[in-house]
Amino acid sequence: MAQEEYFAEEEFDTEFNGKTVARILQQGLAHWPYFFGYLLSVLGTTLADGYLILLGKRLVDEGILAGDAERLTGLMVQFGLTALAISLGVMGFIFCASRLGERVQYDLRKAMFARLQALSLSYYDRTPVGWLMSRLTSDATRVGELVSWGLLDLVWGVIGIVVFLAYMATINVQMMVIVAAVAPVLVVVAIQFKKRILVEYREVRRTNSKITGAYNENITGVRVVKALRREEANLAEFRELTGTMYRAGYRAAMLSALFLPAVQLISAVGVSAIVMYGGWQFQLGAVTIGGLQAFIFYITFMLMPVQEMARVYAEMQQAIASGERIFSLIDAVPEIEDREGALAPESLRGDIVFEDVGFRYEEEKPVLERFDLRVKQGEKIALVGPTGAGKSTIVNLVCRFYEPTSGRILVNGRDYRDWTLHGIHSRVGVVLQTPHLFSGTIRENVRYGRLEASDEEVERAARMAGAHGFIEALEDGYESQVGEGGVLLSMGQTQLLSLARAILAEPDIFIMDEATSSVDTLTEALIQEAMDAVMAGRTSFIIAHRLSTIRKADRILVIEDGRIVEEGSHGALIGLRGRYFGLYTKQFRDEREGELQWGVAGG
Numbered sequence: 001m002a003q004e005e006y007f008a009e010e011e012f013d014t015e016f017n018g019k020t021v022a023r024i025l026q027q028g029l030a031h032w033p034y035f036f037g038y039l040l041s042v043l044g045t046t047l048a049d050g051y052l053i054l055l056g057k058r059l060v061d062e063g064i065l066a067g068d069a070e071r072l073t074g075l076m077v078q079f080g081l082t083a084l085a086i087s088l089g090v091m092g093f094i095f096c097a098s099r100l101g102e103r104v105q106y107d108l109r110k111a112m113f114a115r116l117q118a119l120s121l122s123y124y125d126r127t128p129v130g131w132l133m134s135r136l137t138s139d140a141t142r143v144g145e146l147v148s149w150g151l152l153d154l155v156w157g158v159i160g161i162v163v164f165l166a167y168m169a170t171i172n173v174q175m176m177v178i179v180a181a182v183a184p185v186l187v188v189v190a191i192q193f194k195k196r197i198l199v200e201y202r203e204v205r206r207t208n209s210k211i212t213g214a215y216n217e218n219i220t221g222v223r224v225v226k227a228l229r230r231e232e233a234n235l236a237e238f239r240e241l242t243g244t245m246y247r248a249g250y251r252a253a254m255l256s257a258l259f260l261p262a263v264q265l266i267s268a269v270g271v272s273a274i275v276m277y278g279g280w281q282f283q284l285g286a287v288t289i290g291g292l293q294a295f296i297f298y299i300t301f302m303l304m305p306v307q308e309m310a311r312v313y314a315e316m317q318q319a320i321a322s323g324e325r326i327f328s329l330i331d332a333v334p335e336i337e338d339r340e341g342a343l344a345p346e347s348l349r350g351d352i353v354f355e356d357v358g359f360r361y362e363e364e365k366p367v368l369e370r371f372d373l374r375v376k377q378g379e380k381i382a383l384v385g386p387t388g389a390g391k392s393t394i395v396n397l398v399c400r401f402y403e404p405t406s407g408r409i410l411v412n413g414r415d416y417r418d419w420t421l422h423g424i425h426s427r428v429g430v431v432l433q434t435p436h437l438f439s440g441t442i443r444e445n446v447r448y449g450r451l452e453a454s455d456e457e458v459e460r461a462a463r464m465a466g467a468h469g470f471i472e473a474l475e476d477g478y479e480s481q482v483g484e485g486g487v488l489l490s491m492g493q494t495q496l497l498s499l500a501r502a503i504l505a506e507p508d509i510f511i512m513d514e515a516t517s518s519v520d521t522l523t524e525a526l527i528q529e530a531m532d533a534v535m536a537g538r539t540s541f542i543i544a545h546r547l548s549t550i551r552k553a554d555r556i557l558v559i560e561d562g563r564i565v566e567e568g569s570h571g572a573l574i575g576l577r578g579r580y581f582g583l584y585t586k587q588f589r590d591e592r593e594g595e596l597q598w599g600v601a602g603g
């Protein structure tokens with residue numbers, strides 16, 4: 001959480017970028033009925049506001065002071081109608097602005113989400129999850145608000161000032177000029193205030209997220225903190241942070257408290273100037289009492305749009321920075337895309353060949369170089385080797401989550417980049433080391449393997465995966481909710497569900513990154529059976545940790561430093577007394593002893 005907020009606040013001070021503003025405006029204009037609905041209702045409301053004040057002037061001058069009762073009644077009726085028009089106008093622009101903001105947020109989120117689905121894994125390698133979350137949440141909100149309340153408030157401010165000055169000019173031009181001279185001072189002062197306040201609040205937020213981070217680290221890592229005797233140092237750091245936050249909070253409160261009085265003081269100066277000058281004009285007969293009163297009203301009415309403009313201006317930079325980050329995500333180009341004219345493969349059955357494949361996640365750090373491998377249709381390959389050797393990388397390439405940086409991968413004699421990504425992904429079944437369940441029911445989770453599968457097919461797959469037993473034992477059976485707020489499944493059960501998903505998908509190529517964590521012997525046996533079921537007749541790549549899997553493989557590849565250092569069957573490799581033998585004796589001895597003890601080992 002702390003991290004998310006932290007990312008939301010970083011890289012904020014970007015230049016005012018006209019292109020981004022134009023794009024944000026474009027987002028708003030896409031919903032032009034609301035956009036123009038807003039403009040029209042604001043214009044209407046402002047005109048009516050000004051007219052109301054003008055009516056007030058006439059009420060005083062022509063009705064009350066002149067003692068004309070009939071005129072008074074007529075003007076009162078007009079007054080009531082204008083007030084009604086104002087209410088309708090206000091309703092109209094609030095409605096249009098909120099709709100507009102929501103639509104823009106929705107559009108941006110939809111565009112970002114669609115882009116996230118299309119982007120390759122390499123983008124996720126480079127981009128922290130927190131950063132993406134902030135784009136989808138706070139940034140989208142901020143841009144939506146800029147379009148609805150922000151830019152449109154700015155328009156309201158400008159329209160308000162222009163319209164009111166025009167009304168004033170109809171009463172007395174010289175007095176209008178005085179107001180026009182004071183108004184910019186007001187605008188500038190208000191903007192400066194709002195900007196300072198915003199800076200301080202940002203400091204408060206930033207420090208706050210650091211403090212949350214510090215809490216988090218100190219609470220979750222309390223043992224280490226104590227063991228390393230970091231209490232004193234951490235306390236000092238913490239005091240420093242809270243001090244910074246306190247001071248920024250204090251300054252923000254001071255500035256906020258000063259803001260309104262300052263604005264009121266300036267307008268009071270403006271009002272007194274008008275009253276003095278107006279009093280003199282009255283003596284000369286250039287303005288009426290009602291006219292003087294109207295001027296004072298106009299000035300007070302102008303205060304609100306001016307304040308709003310200051311707020312918007314101060315917040316605009318932040319929203320533009322948000323917009324820039326959103327557009328950078330929307331504009332990100334997926335590194336892996338379908339080639340022009342790519343075909344959907346009917347099947348991916350056939351030999352898989354790595355031909356002189358080179359691959360790197362980052363420049364200067366090759367993981368695979370001149371890697372060659374031929375896997376026969378239906379062959380079961382086990383990949384073993386030390387951590388960081390490149391096992392997952394090899395399977396990632398088979399899945400086309402990444403593409404070779406040089407060389408190529410052939411399936412059935414054809415470069416797999418001739419196929420569509422969707423085609424490949426739907427023919428490859430993958431069970432990851434840490435299988436993922438989506439929130440939803442067990443049935444839905446299994447059905448993810450093939451969306452059009454019937455209930456019977458889902459259950460058959462679960463049976464084959466050996467998951468049927470534990471599912472039936474759950475209170476709601478297949479309808480049990482999993483994930484947050486649902487039943488908690490063990491690692492082994494989650495794996496069985498993922499296997500059921502893979503069985504249901506009937507892939508041509510099956511890939512599994514076995515979990516290293518041990519499961520109980522019964523589940524272990526179930527998993528093994530399920531794996532046998534899904535591997536039957538299919539080309540399979542298993543990153544194997546279980547001895548049972550390794551034994552069953554047609555070929556074991558020992559990977560080290562991105563190279564195949566040994567390959568062959570279990571028996572042959574043991575006979576070799578090389579790397580595999582070393583790994584085997586070190587890593588699997590305990591497991592083997594366990595098996596012998598339980599009498600499971602075959603021979």
Ligand SMILES: Nc1ncnc2c1ncn2[C@@H]1O[C@H](COP(=O)(O)OP(=O)(O)OP(=O)(O)O)[C@@H](O)[C@H]1O
Pocket residue numbers: 125361362367385386387388389390391392393394
């Ligand atoms: N997403 C990534 N971005 C950058 N480098 C990566 C990425 N994934 C892996 N690497 C690097 O590539 C090399 C091979 O990693 P890989 O994940 O293929 O190893 P592995 O054999 O699967 O290891 P393990 O047994 O720990 O899963 C390592 O040096 C690793 O640091």
Ligand SMILES: [Mg+2]
Pocket residue numbers: 391392393
């Ligand atoms: Mg791995």
